[in-house]
Every structure is written in C-alpha cells, then in structure tokens.
Amino acid sequence: MKKLKVAVIGTGGMGKNHVRIFSKLANLAAVVDLNEQSGREVAAANKTKYFRTCDEMLAQTDVDAVSIATPTKSHEEISIKCLKAGKAVLLEKPIATDVVQARNIINTAKKYKSILMIGHIERYNPAIIKLKKLADKNYFGRIVNIGAIRVGVSPPKIPNSDVLLDLGIHDIDIFNYVLNEKPKHVSVMRDKVFKKTGADAAVVILKYKQTIGTLQTNWISPTKIRKLYLTGLKRSAELDYINQTLSILERQEIVDFTKDYRTFMAASGVVEKTIKIVKQEPLEVEIKHFLEIARKGQIEDSQYAVDALEAVIVKEI
Numbered sequence: 674m675k676k677l678k679v680a681v682i683g684t685g686g687m688g689k690n691h692v693r694i695f696s697k698l699a700n701l702a703a704v705v706d707l708n709e710q711s712g713r714e715v716a717a718a719n720k721t722k723y724f725r726t727c728d729e730m731l732a733q734t735d736v737d738a739v740s741i742a743t744p745t746k747s748h749e750e751i752s753i754k755c756l757k758a759g760k761a762v763l764l765e766k767p768i769a770t771d772v773v774q775a776r777n778i779i780n781t782a783k784k785y786k787s788i789l790m791i792g793h794i795e796r797y798n799p800a801i802i803k804l805k806k807l808a809d810k811n812y813f814g815r816i817v818n819i820g821a822i823r824v825g826v827s828p829p830k831i832p833n834s835d836v837l838l839d840l841g842i843h844d845i846d847i848f849n850y851v852l853n854e855k856p857k858h859v860s861v862m863r864d865k866v867f868k869k870t871g872a873d874a875a876v877v878i879l880k881y882k883q884t885i886g887t888l889q890t891n892w893i894s895p896t897k898i899r900k901l902y903l904t905g906l907k908r909s910a911e912l913d914y915i916n917q918t919l920s921i922l923e924r925q926e927i928v929d930f931t932k933d934y935r936t937f938m939a940a941s942g943v944v945e946k947t948i949k950i951v952k953q954e955p956l957e958v959e960i961k962h963f964l965e966i967a968r969k970g971q972i973e974d975s976q977y978a979v980d981a982l983e984a985v986i987v988k989e990i
Contacts, residue, residue: 677964678702680730682751683742684715687765691740692719694960702736705729727751731758738788738967740960741765745838749774752789756781761788761967763960767842768978771986775979788970790963791978793846797958799950800917801847804903804910808851813905819848820887823914825897828873835871837863837985841890846981847901848879848886855980856881866893879984919948 680703681691688706695701696719703722706712716723724730727739731754738761741751748769755762762782768791769775782789795801807813821844828834849855856879863872874893879886899914909922923944966973 676700677737677967678735679738679740679964680705680724680734680736681740681742682706682727682730682755683765684708684711685742688742689715690956691742691763691960694954694957695740696721698957698960699738699964703730703734727754731755731760737761738763738963740963745770749778752778753781756785756787756789759785759787761790761963763790763792763963765792766794766846766978767838767982767985768975769982770838772979772983775982779975779979782972782975786972788967788972789975790966790973791975792959793843793978793981794955794959795843795847795914796850797955797962798914798917799953799955799958800912800914800919801850801901803919803948803950804901804912805851807910808903809853812908813903813910814907816852816884816903816905818885818887818904819851819901820903821847821889821901822898823888823890823900824892824894826892828868828871828892833871835863835985836873836890836892837861837875837877840892841875841877841888842981842985844888844890844901845877845879845886845984846977848881848888849977849980849984851903852881852884852886854881856886856984859984861985866891877984917950917952919950921946921948 677699679695679699679701681688681695682705684704684706692715701719701721703724704712704716705724705727707725709725712723739755740763742765743751745767748764752762752764768778823840823844829839858880860878862876864874866873874891877888901912903910911920
C-alpha cells in the first residue's frame with residue numbers, strides 16, 4: 674500500500690514525536706517551523722525537506738496530509754490554510770484558544786469537505802479504550818462519579834500557558850468521551866502559585882446528567898501522576914494513564930447505608946481484578962487512526978474538541 678505524503682508543522686517537543694512516528698508510518702515529505710535552526714536539524718535528521726512557513730510548504734510541495742503541533746494561538750490560521758488546500762489535518766489539542774476560533778476551524782473543514790482530526794491523545798491510550806468499551810456496555814451501571822488527578826512536571830516554555838488548557842483538557846475530554854455527554858455545569862478554581870500569567874494549579878467540578886466529575890491538576894507537584902477513578906453502582910475502576918493499567922473493583926453486594934449501616938459495612942468488601950491491557954504508545958495509535966481515515970477519506974465530527982475547550986475556559990466560581 675502506497676504511503677501517504679505528510680508534512681509535520683512544528684518541531685518542538687510534541688512535533689518531534691509526530692516526526693518520529695510519521696517517518697515510520699508514512700512518507701514524511703516535509704517539516705515546517707519558523708525556527709529555522711530547529712526545523713533544518715529535524716529535516717536533515719529525517720532526510721526530508723524543510724520549509725519555514727506553511728504557505729511555502731503548500732506552494733512548493735504536494736502532500737496528502739499535515740500534522741500541526743504548533744503553539745495553540747497559531748492553530749486557527751495554520752489549520753484553515755491547510756483545510757482550504759484540501760489537506761487532511763491532524764491538529765494537536767487544544768483545538769484553539771477560544772470557542773470562536775475552534776468553530777471557525779470546524780466550519781472550514783465542513784465547507785471544504787476536508788478531513789480534520791483533533792489530537793486528544795488519551796482517547797488512544799489502550800487503558801482508556803478498554804474503559805470506554807466497558808462503559809458503553811453498562812458494565813459499571815450508573816456512573817455516580819468520575820475523577821482524575823493529572824499533576825506534576827514543569828510547565829511548558831510557552832508564555833501565558835494555562836494548566837487547564839494544557840493538561841486538564843485531557844481528562845475533561847475523557848470524562849465526556851466515557852460518559853458520552855458534555856457537562857451541564859462546570860465550576861473552576863484556578864491559582865497562580867509561581868506563574869504571573871496563566872494558572873499553574875486548578876480544580877474543576879463538572880455536573881453531568883447523573884454523574885459528578887472532579888479534576889485536580891497542577892504543575893506544582895514534584896511527582897508526575899496521571900490517574901482516573903470511576904465509581905459505578907455495579908462496579909468501580911481505577912486507571913493509570915502512564916502505566917496503562919486498569920483495575921476493576923466489584924462490590925460483593927450493594928446495600929443502602931442509610932437503611933442499615935451494619936449490613937452496609939459487612940457487605941462493603943470489594944473484589945479487585947486487573948484487566949489485561951496490551952500496552953501501546955497512544956500517539957502511535959492516534960496517528961495510525963488519522964492515516965486510516967485520511968486514506969479512506971473518512972470525515973469525523975470534531976465537536977468533542979469544542980466541548981472540552983468550553984469546559985476549561987469557563988470563568989472561576
């Protein structure tokens with residue numbers, strides 16, 4: 674099967690990962706970066722062409738698809754140019770800095786019938802894929818609570834970065850994905866501990882139809898933690914994004930503690946089992962999916978990216 678020709682726009686940390694995987698799975702036809710030194714180094718290392726701007730790349734080379742891993746503030750301009758040129762676009766999350774920009778991107782994709790996929794990478798984490806399948810089968814029963822802790826590692830070098838837009842949006846997207854709905858109400862508390870602009874710590878509470886979601890995220894913790902917890906009336910789950918593990922906690926019996934507390938305590942023991950997960954690199958799974966839909970000309974709905982963005986940019990309570 675002929676490999677698709679792809680250009681990667683942005684050669685920062687995430688961009689380099691895109692280059693690494695696309696060079697293996699596709700024909701890496703070009704890299705683009707305003708930083709000439711970085712762009713040329715990556716291009717030379719991968720024996721491909723370098724362009725300074727998106728316009729130069731579109732004018733001087735013919736690619737089937739582009740992967741955009743640039744600062745969020747540039748997403749709207751770059752992605753719209755590529756979509757108008759008829760290229761399949763993989764756009765790193767978050768889709769944009771505000772909802773207006775996000776809708777402009779999505780509407781452009783629809784107008785030009787171009788493929789647009791937003792890179793919410795945790796959707797392609799094997800542990801999340803399994804959790805989603807179980808939730809869709811009502812394995813947990815009514816999901817009463819879904820929560821996540823995503824803390825640690827230093828903030829990105831990009832000025833004005835916000836921990837919710839950079840980190841927290843991952844988990845809010847996963848909440849929406851697992852529950853198959855967007856929150857009815859969102860409450861946010863942010864703090865600027867070390868940063869003068871942009872929050873580096875935040876807590877979010879989300880109210881869904883029958884579920885309460887909670888998220889704790891910060892760049893302050895010295896330990897990197899990426900975990901999700903789910904409580905259902907039938908079963909509960911504990912998931913580790915980093916180690917790609919999923920444990921199921923099953924109550925021996927469900928008892929209403931308000932009626933008989935002693936019986937509730939006696940029946941409160943749990944049976945824990947570990948779900949077998951075949952570990953894979955989420956970004957590679959994501960890119961394989963993108964290449965598949967690009968090859969098939971399969972257009973997907975990217976509204977989920979707007980829903981997640983809406984939740985993280987709400988004003989504080």
